[in-house]
Amino acid sequence: MFGIGFTEWFLIIFVAGMVFLFIVAISNGGKNNPTWPGIIISFLLNMLLLYLFLCFIGVMGEPRYQREDPYD
Secondary structure, three states, rough: OOOOOOOHHHHHHEEEEEEHHHHHHHHHHEEEEOHHHHHHHHHOOOHHHHHHHHHHHHOEEEEOOOOOOOOO
């Protein structure tokens, strides 16, 4: 009755994972470009918004090429 069940453990692990991904995204600071296969597969699985969000924070997707500054 007062114990922690499967749902509570799942929620704790999910929230901890999201906090970890958020910290990793802040530390990297770069955004990734989504790929067409990733967009199509995530759309078919109804996870397109999550995929685009993960690309935005830099966890999934193809890394952007950063130009070298000639004045640096």
